Amino acid sequence: MRLSNSFIKTLRDAPKDETAKSAGFLIRAGYIYKEMAGVYDYLPLGLKVIENIKGIVRDELNKIGGQEVLMAALQNPELWKKTDRWDDQKVDIWFKTELSAGGELGLAPTHEEPITNMLKTYVKSYKDLPLAVYQFQTKFRNELRAKSGIMRTREFIMKDLYSFHTSEEDLDRYYHEVENAYARIYDRLGLGDITFETFASGGVFSKYSHEYQTFIPVGEDTVYYNKDKSVVLNEEVLQDDVLEDLGVKRDELEETRAAEVGNIFKLKFKYSEPLGLKISDENNEIKTVYMGCYGIGISRVMGVIAEKFCDDKGLVWPENIAPFKFYLAPIGENGSKIAEEIYLGNEDKILFDDRALRPGEKFADAELMGIPFRVVISDKTLAENSVEITNRKTGESELVSIEEFKKSI
Numbered sequence: 001m002r003l004s005n006s007f008i009k010t011l012r013d014a015p016k017d018e019t020a021k022s023a024g025f026l027i028r029a030g031y032i033y034k035e036m037a038g039v040y041d042y043l044p045l046g047l048k049v050i051e052n053i054k055g056i057v058r059d060e061l062n063k064i065g066g067q068e069v070l071m072a073a074l075q076n077p078e079l080w081k082k083t084d085r086w087d088d089q090k091v092d093i094w095f096k097t098e099l100s101a102g103g104e105l106g107l108a109p110t111h112e113e114p115i116t117n118m119l120k121t122y123v124k125s126y127k128d129l130p131l132a133v134y135q136f137q138t139k140f141r142n143e144l145r146a147k148s149g150i151m152r153t154r155e156f157i158m159k160d161l162y163s164f165h166t167s168e169e170d171l172d173r174y175y176h177e178v179e180n181a182y183a184r185i186y187d188r189l190g191l192g193d194i195t196f197e198t199f200a201s202g203g204v205f206s207k208y209s210h211e212y213q214t215f216i217p218v219g220e221d222t223v224y225y226n227k228d229k230s231v232v233l234n235e236e237v238l239q240d241d242v243l244e245d246l247g248v249k250r251d252e253l254e255e256t257r258a259a260e261v262g263n264i265f266k267l268k269f270k271y272s273e274p275l276g277l278k279i280s281d282e283n284n285e286i287k288t289v290y291m292g293c294y295g296i297g298i299s300r301v302m303g304v305i306a307e308k309f310c311d312d313k314g315l316v317w318p319e320n321i322a323p324f325k326f327y328l329a330p331i332g333e334n335g336s337k338i339a340e341e342i343y344l345g346n347e348d349k350i351l352f353d354d355r356a357l358r359p360g361e362k363f364a365d366a367e368l369m370g371i372p373f374r375v376v377i378s379d380k381t382l383a384e385n386s387v388e389i390t391n392r393k394t395g396e397s398e399l400v401s402i403e404e405f406k407k408s409i
Contacts, residue, residue, distance in 0.1 A: 001044065001324070001347065004354045008043060010365050020218060022306035023149020025315050029369045031306075031323075038146025038154035045369065046302075048323035050157060053298055053305075054136050056188045056320070057159050060181045064174075066134045066161060071114055073138065075106045079113050082274045093141040095154075107140035112293060115162045116271045123289065126166045126281045130174060134161035136298060148218055150303040151259055157299040164272075165290040166281065171266060178264055178294050182212060185296070186261070189305060190318035195261060198223055199233040199246065202265070208237070212262035212296075214304050219259035226252050261301050267291040315370025316393050324351040326409070327371035329362040331378035338402065339377050346409050367392065375405070 014024035031046035080086035095107040165171040186195040198213040222235040272289045309316045330339035343352045366374045376388040386399040
């Protein structure tokens with residue numbers, strides 16, 4: 001991307017009502033644009049980060065047999081009424097609209113009902129299972145407490161995976177595969193050292209579910225953990241019987257703030273029973289299908305990563321999710337000529353600052369945007385047939401020959 005051709009301009013200040021540090025940097029650096037509280041647009045740089053996060057998640061889910069789909073956001077209320085979730089007064093999260101011809105439609109906050117209903121057409125026999133289907137989709141939830149930038153919004157990008165099984169044993173088997181896949185995902189996103197599988201309420205499904213909580217000060221949840229963090233639990237299940245189940249004592253636990261970045265549930269028959277998803281087994285008997293669901297908030301994860309990987313100058317993206325690997329900042333006419341030669345053919349890896357700005361302005365933008373490596377080409381570096389590469393994370397610089405740099409690209 002050439003910055004001279006981009007409409008992206010870095011900003012001196014973030015909106016005054018934006019208090020989250022990560023959101024401030026993302027807005028100022030040109031990754032997102034704030035439409036209103038809880039609603040954000042993703043600009044070219046931000047969209048590339050989102051797609052890189054998706055790529056990691058997609059890779060790991062495909063390894064465990066996931067098949068990607070994309071389902072409709074508009075929802076027919078009749079389907080949701082069968083599970084008593086259309087007019088649920090406990091948590092009214094729906095965005096609904098009345099149709100001119102009568103009736104209502106809603107924007108999906110999740111997809112258990114429609115995916116279960118759809119599979120009734122395709123799943124008839126035990127031979128059709130197990131099956132795991134996932135999607136990346138924009139969800140809509142009428143959050144009363146939309147805040148912390150893209151970490152809690154009313155419109156957000158989510159990965160939701162649903163699995164279908166002939167037995168509880170097979171559901172348990174796949175559930176553990178997802179646990180392992182999630183551990184790999186958070187490691188690859190750079191959050192593995194501060195993200196932990198956390199015991200949480202299972203609601204109507206089971207005694208427990210599991211959340212994935214990232215320990216950061218701006219997190220909205222309070223969690224408790226033992227010394228080696230082998231046991232982490234949400235405040236909502238901090239009860240004597242739970243502690244006994246987990247084999248820990250209350251005085252062994254410490255408290256911290258965390259942001260939920262994923263969750264997994266064993267749904268069992270919660271949706272398959274009322275919606276009639278059944279199969280014939282080996283003995284030609286009709287059985288209800290077991291289900292599990294597994295979510296990751298893609299846009300929320302982006303906000304959490306930005307919150308963790310930043311300093312007083314701006315963002316510091318991990319290399320595998322950064323929008324570009326290199327920020328190419330030429331100085332002077334000779335530097336611009338060589339930079340042009342290097343950029344052509346490497347547009348997907350280089351953010352080319354070809355603007356007519358002073359070096360200090362380019363360097364400040366490079367630090368704000370958080371591109372992993374800033375590459376400077378000037379008369380000084382060309383005198384040694386080299387480029388100067390500065391690591392955004394460490395701040396260390398080194399001279400590298402032009403040919404060696406081209407090979408590294």
